[in-house]
Amino acid sequence: MQQQQPSVRAVTIPFADLKDRGKDLGGFIEEGFGPQGLGIVSIAGVPGYPELRKRLLRLAPRIVSLPDDVKKQLEDPDSRYHFGWSRVEEKFESERWDTAKGSYFANPVFDVPTTDDELVTRYPSYCRPNIWPKDHLPELEIAFKGLGKLMLEVGLMLAHHCDRYVIQRGVGQYIGESLEKTLARSRCPKGRLLYYFPKSFSKQDEVSSWCGWHTDYGFLTGLTCGLFTRKSEEVPCPDIGTGLYVRTRDNQVVKVTLVDDELVYQIGETAEILSRGHLCATPHCVKAPSSEDASDVGRSTFVLFIQPNWDEPLKLPSEIRYHQECIPPTRTLAYGEYSERVLASFSGKSVEQTLMPQ
Numbered sequence: 001m002q003q004q005q006p007s008v009r010a011v012t013i014p015f016a017d018l019k020d021r022g023k024d025l026g027g028f029i030e031e032g033f034g035p036q037g038l039g040i041v042s043i044a045g046v047p048g049y050p051e052l053r054k055r056l057l058r059l060a061p062r063i064v065s066l067p068d069d070v071k072k073q074l075e076d077p078d079s080r081y082h083f084g085w086s087r088v089e090e091k092f093e094s095e096r097w098d099t100a101k102g103s104y105f106a107n108p109v110f111d112v113p114t115t116d117d118e119l120v121t122r123y124p125s126y127c128r129p130n131i132w133p134k135d136h137l138p139e140l141e142i143a144f145k146g147l148g149k150l151m152l153e154v155g156l157m158l159a160h161h162c163d164r165y166v167i168q169r170g171v172g173q174y175i176g177e178s179l180e181k182t183l184a185r186s187r188c189p190k191g192r193l194l195y196y197f198p199k200s201f202s203k204q205d206e207v208s209s210w211c212g213w214h215t216d217y218g219f220l221t222g223l224t225c226g227l228f229t230r231k232s233e234e235v236p237c238p239d240i241g242t243g244l245y246v247r248t249r250d251n252q253v254v255k256v257t258l259v260d261d262e263l264v265y266q267i268g269e270t271a272e273i274l275s276r277g278h279l280c281a282t283p284h285c286v287k288a289p290s291s292e293d294a295s296d297v298g299r300s301t302f303v304l305f306i307q308p309n310w311d312e313p314l315k316l317p318s319e320i321r322y323h324q325e326c327i328p329p330t331r332t333l334a335y336g337e338y339s340e341r342v343l344a345s346f347s348g349k350s351v352e353q354t355l356m357p358q
């Protein structure tokens with residue numbers, strides 16, 4: 001039987017402190033995101049957040065139970081299933097596919113990020129338009145945009161304090177402008193409403209049984225604490241081992257204890273690149289329940305990927321730890337190019353293969 005992993009609380013910043021731009025939160029940022037940090041920071045007391053979280057997460061099982069032909073109309077293969085309803089299987093761990101989740105992807109701020117057809121063809125997972133189930137679940141659009149915009153706003157406040165921290169640590173200005181400004185002018189934040197399907201009970205289940213180990217390739221990822229349901233009834237978390245795990249900088253696997261009403265952020269690879277390693281990407285995964293009586297419990301959650309615009313230049317250092325295979329010899333490419341390549345690698349293909357006309 002697998003050993004129980006230790007549980008750790010994230011560093012918590014009160015919202016009142018976060019929104020004070022002059023406050024020095026360098027200690028919190030270092031403890032949360034720095035080279036020795038856990039990789040997770042939670043924000044307590046965000047006005048309106050608990051209601052927006054519940055309103056959206058309760059819709060995840062309702063999307064799943066829409067008739068198959070309706071879900072099919074909500075799919076967008078041309079975006080690699082990165083808009084609308086998606087049963088895309090991701091290969092985060094070599095030789096293992098994540099099959100137990102369904103997602104609804106959308107840009108919470110821009111329904112049409114650009115009308116330039118060339119860009120839409122080049123960066124389909126960023127630039128294609130949103131799809132909403134206006135006839136079958138009209139409340140989704142409002143709930144998705146409401147929570148997504150709030151998580152973006154709070155994420156940008158956090159990016160401001162990350163900027164201060166990185167500058168204090170002597171990196172000086174980044175290439176171009178501050179992280180906060182780079183993210184604020186982006187037209188491609190991406191929300192993902194997730195539903196993890198119940199998994200049949202297995203005592204041998206690994207910690208990555210619901211979602212494989214990976215780091216997010218964006219800048220900051222906002223996360224909600226998951227909501228559990230059994231046959232559409234809300235139930236408490238079925239066992240304490242279920243949920244988000246991270247791998248710490250000293251290579252320990254720990255369960256992160258999240259609080260329902262706190263918003264959580266973790267660091268993506270682009271932040272590590274742009275901050276020259278002062279902010280460290282967070283390896284994470286999700287564990288399904290492993291108690292016998294929880295094999296019919298599903299989990300809903302919402303993730304917001306906060307990332308630079310597709311045309312922001314990325315200069316990749318030679319010592320980069322991630323996705324070496326996606327980087328050209330010049331080591332310079334637009335963010336949109338980098339991320340399309342990384343996304344393609346999650347589907348086990350090269351970017352050229354996945355963008356071939358169907």
Ligand SMILES: O=C(O)CCC(=O)C(=O)O
Nearest residue numbers: 211216223244286301303
């Ligand atoms: O389900 C979660 O809590 C995390 C999901 C996740 O890591 C992702 O979608 O990138």
Ligand SMILES: [Fe+2]
Nearest residue numbers: 214215216284
């Ligand atoms: Fe992730």
